[in-house]
Amino acid sequence: MKKWKYLTMTAALGSALLLGACGSETETETEQGTTTGSEANEPADTGEAQLTGSVSGDGSSTVAPITEALVEEYGAVQSGVQVSVGVSGTGGGFEKFIAGETDFSNASRPIKEEEKAKLEEAGIDYTEFQVAFDGLTVVVNPENDWATELTVDQLKQIWIEDGSTKKWSDIDPSWPDEEIVFYSPGTDSGTYDYFDEVILEGEALVKSATLSEDDNVLVQGVAADKNAIGFFGYAYYLENQDKLTAVSVDGVAPTNETIESGEYTPLSRPLFVYAKNSALKENEAFYDFMKYTLENAGAMAEAVGYVKLPDEKYQEGLTTLEGLK
Known part of the structure; x- marks a missing residue:
């Protein structure tokens, strides 16, 4: 998993929360996610009551940059708490949440009715917390100078399966007679689900x-092919805007201002964390981590x-x- 650059971390959170406050903290990164903790016996001197314990989460790759940043900074405040976060996609995260494997589940869409039913059947009560806004961003290669402004109808024409081999010239005759190359989040992704709902409208x-x-x-796929198009969360575009072009949709470009205003x-779209109520009550470390998340999610987002x-x-x-404690 890639390490996220914090664009304005010092300004956002202040030097008291910076990783340097806990020089002994270590981080292990795997394909499944990120785990942070401390190998030191001495807790960081932050003035906070020190806890011990473990917290586990999984879910959306879109929400992951926020959570991974929170986990890293939380390690400087509560070095005795180990927080592990996997990235299985929104749907994959809910599967683990339903199976009782995690304390929280990150999601880039609201929970589905069938997921609610499975949680009820499993006897798992949960609470939904909204943590940020995202603008699902459609991107093309920087060499693409013809499809930088698209309408919702054109997005439908591009992305909905119709049995043909699609070319850019099929969308607009003045565009290149070249096949379109597509990159999409997987079907376990909340980003896929959201795109399916608002653009594909249930079509394949x-x-x-x-x-x-x-x-x-x-x-990487879109950046390597001038005929490629893809979509994902806004933060991934910002992190790679030197090698991608964001597409305006119905004349509006994705920016902080246009995303927040709607x-x-x-x-x-909103981004969520779903927390298991029993874990909030029984695991003091998890309650503390969720409190830290809500106190700092805005700055971290x-x-x-x-x-x-x-x-x-x-x-x-x-x-x-507080009412769940």
């Missing part, structure tokens, strides 16, 4: 698309390239969390 995605739960694979429609919620939304979340 083009069969020729390369699917991956790893958004970095999608970035002007970037229909591709603006901005730091990694997403859009924070209004402050009152985080306060509402904290009030809800």
Whole structure:
């Protein structure tokens, strides 16, 4: 998994939370996610009450940059708590959540009715917390100077399977007579689900698309082919904007302002964390991590390239969390 650059970390959180506050912290990165903790016996001197324990989560690759940044910074505050986060996609994360394998599940879409039913059947009560806004971003290769502004109808024409081999000239006769190369999040991804809902409207995605739960694979694919098009979360675009071009949709480009205002429609969306209620009550470390998440998610979302919620939304979340203790 790639290491995320924090765009404005110092300004967002202040030097008291920087990783340097806990020089003994280590991080292990695997294909499944990120685990942080400390090998030191001495807790970091942060003035906070020190806890021990473990917390586990999984889910959306879109939410992952926010959570991974929070996990890393939380390690400087509570070095005795080990927080592990996998990235199986929204759907894959909910599968683990339903199976009782995780304390929380990251999601780039609201939970589905069938997932709610399975959680109820499993006897798992949960609470939904919204942590940020995202703008699902359609991208093309920088050499593509013809499809930088698309309408929703054109996106449908491009992405919906119709049995043909699609060329750019099929969308507009003045565009190149070249086959379109597609890159899409995998079907376990909440980003895929959201695109399916608002663009495909339940129709099948083009069969020729390369699917991956790893958004970095999608970035590399589009960056390497002038005829490629793809989509993923806004933060992944910002992290790679030197090698990608963001497409305007119905005349509106994805920016912090257009995403927060809802002007970037229909591709603006909220991002969520779903927390297991019993774990919040029984695992003090998890409760503390969720409290830290809601207190810092806004600044961290901005730091990694997403859009924070209004402050009152985080306060509402904290009030809800307090009621679950």
